[in-house]
Amino acid sequence: MTRPQADKGDGRKVSPTRLKVLQVAANLFADRGYSGVGVNEISEATGLGRGALYYHISSKEDLLYDITTAYMSDLITDGRAIADAETDPVERVRALSRALMMTISEHLSEMTVCFRELHALTDERRRAVTGLHSDYQAIWAMALADGLTKGVFKPTPSVVLKGLLGMYFYSFLWLTPRGPQNAADIGNAFADVVLNSVRK
Amino acid sequence: MTRPQADKGDGRKVSPTRLKVLQVAANLFADRGYSGVGVNEISEATGLGRGALYYHISSKEDLLYDITTAYMSDLITDGRAIADAETDPVERVRALSRALMMTISEHLSEMTVCFRELHALTDERRRAVTGLHSDYQAIWAMALADGLTKGVFKPTPSVVLKGLLGMYFYSFLWLTPRGPQNAADIGNAFADVVLNSVRK
Numbered sequence: 001m002t003r004p005q006a007d008k009g010d011g012r013k014v015s016p017t018r019l020k021v022l023q024v025a026a027n028l029f030a031d032r033g034y035s036g037v038g039v040n041e042i043s044e045a046t047g048l049g050r051g052a053l054y055y056h057i058s059s060k061e062d063l064l065y066d067i068t069t070a071y072m073s074d075l076i077t078d079g080r081a082i083a084d085a086e087t088d089p090v091e092r093v094r095a096l097s098r099a100l101m102m103t104i105s106e107h108l109s110e111m112t113v114c115f116r117e118l119h120a121l122t123d124e125r126r127r128a129v130t131g132l133h134s135d136y137q138a139i140w141a142m143a144l145a146d147g148l149t150k151g152v153f154k155p156t157p158s159v160v161l162k163g164l165l166g167m168y169f170y171s172f173l174w175l176t177p178r179g180p181q182n183a184a185d186i187g188n189a190f191a192d193v194v195l196n197s198v199r200k
Numbered sequence: 201m202t203r204p205q206a207d208k209g210d211g212r213k214v215s216p217t218r219l220k221v222l223q224v225a226a227n228l229f230a231d232r233g234y235s236g237v238g239v240n241e242i243s244e245a246t247g248l249g250r251g252a253l254y255y256h257i258s259s260k261e262d263l264l265y266d267i268t269t270a271y272m273s274d275l276i277t278d279g280r281a282i283a284d285a286e287t288d289p290v291e292r293v294r295a296l297s298r299a300l301m302m303t304i305s306e307h308l309s310e311m312t313v314c315f316r317e318l319h320a321l322t323d324e325r326r327r328a329v330t331g332l333h334s335d336y337q338a339i340w341a342m343a344l345a346d347g348l349t350k351g352v353f354k355p356t357p358s359v360v361l362k363g364l365l366g367m368y369f370y371s372f373l374w375l376t377p378r379g380p381q382n383a384a385d386i387g388n389a390f391a392d393v394v395l396n397s398v399r400k
Binding site: 033035115116119157159160162163164165166167168169170171173174181186189190192193196197 | 232233235315316319357359360362363364365366367368369370371373374381386389390392393396397
C-alpha cells in the first residue's frame with residue numbers, strides 16, 4: 001500500500017520531496033508532540049533549508065492536516081478499489097481487513113499524530129478529518145449491506161460496525177511494524193472476528 | 201461503577217475533594233490539553249485556593265498520573281470481582297463486557313487524557329500505566345482460558361484478544377454518554393462479538 005501518491009484526489013500533485021517532508025514531520029510530531037516541534041527542526045531533519053521547506057509546505061498546521069488525512073485517503077482509495085474488484089461479500093471483507101491492517105501498520109506515526117493532535121486543527125479541518133472517517137466506514141457498511149442483500153450476512157447494528165472498526169484502529173497503540181505477526185496475518189485474524197459476527 | 205474510592209489500592213485514602221479535583225482536571229486536560237492548562241485554572245475551576253489545592257495534589261504531573269490510572273484501577277477492581285462471582289464463562293464475558301463499556305462511558309475525559317497525554321508522564325509512570333493495561337487484559341485472558349478448560353471456548357490467539365479489547369477502548373472516540381444506546385446495551389452487543397469469536 002505504500003506508494004508515492006501522484007495525486008491527492010483534489011488534483012494537487014504530491015512530489016516525492018513533499019512526501020518525505022510529511023513522513024519526517026509525522027515521526028517528529030509522534031515522538032515529541034505537535035506543539036513541541038518547530039519548523040526549524042523539520043527543516044533540519046529533512047535536510048531542506050527553511051526557504052526550500054516553505055516551497056513544499058504553506059504552514060505547520062497545513063502539514064498537520066496533510067499528515068492526519070494521508071492514511072485515511074489511502075484507506076478510502078484502496079477500499080473503493082476493493083469494493084469494485086471483489087463481488088463476493090466474504091472475500092471483500094477479507095480484502096478490506098488486510099488492506100486496513102497494512103495501512104495502519106505503515107502509518108503508525110500518522111495515526112498517533114491524528115489521535116493526539118486532532119484538537120490542534122481548526123474546526124473546519126477537524127470536521128474534514130471526521131468526514132473522511134465516515135466515508136471510510138461507509139465502504140464497510142456497503143460491504144455488509146451487499147452481503148445482506150446476497151443472503152450471506154445478517155443485519156449488523158451500526159454500533160457493532162463502529163466497534164469492529166475500532167478493533168483495527170486501536171491497534172496503532174500496540175502494533176509493532178516488525179512484530180512477530182505481520183499486518184496481513186493480523187488482517188486475516190481480524191477478518192475472522194468480523195465474519196463470525198456478521199455471517200448468517 | 202462511579203463511586204467514591206475509599207482506597208487507591210496502595211492504602212492511600214482518596215477524599216471526595218480529591219476526587220472532585222481529579223474530575224475537574226480531567227475535563228480541563230481533555231478540552232485543552234495537559235500542557236495548555238495551568239494549576240491556577242484548576243484552582244479556579246475547583247473553587248479551591250492554590251494552598252487548599254496543593255493540600256490535595258502534590259504536582260500537576262501527579263494529577264495527570266492519577267487521572268490516567270483512575271479508570272484502569274476501577275476496571276481491574278471490577279474485573280476481579282466479576283471473575284470471583286461468575287463461574288459460567290459465557291456469563292463472565294457478558295459481565296466483563298458490560299462493566300468495561302460502563303466504565304469507559306463514565307471516564308471519557310480520563311481516557312482522552314490517557315491516550316493523548318501519556319507521553320507527558322515520566323518513563324516509570326508510563327510503564328506503570330502500561331502495566332495496569334496488561335493486568336486488565338490478563339483478567340480477560342483468564343476468562344477465555346477458563347472457558348477453554350470447561351470446553352465452552354476454543355483457543356483465542358492473543359492478537360485477537362488485543363483486537364477485541366481495542367473494540368471497547370476505541371469507543372471513547374465515538375461514544376456519547378447520553379447517546380441513543382446506553383453503555384450496558386453496547387456492552388451486550390460487544391459481548392456477542394466476543395462470544396461469536398471465542399465460542400466453540
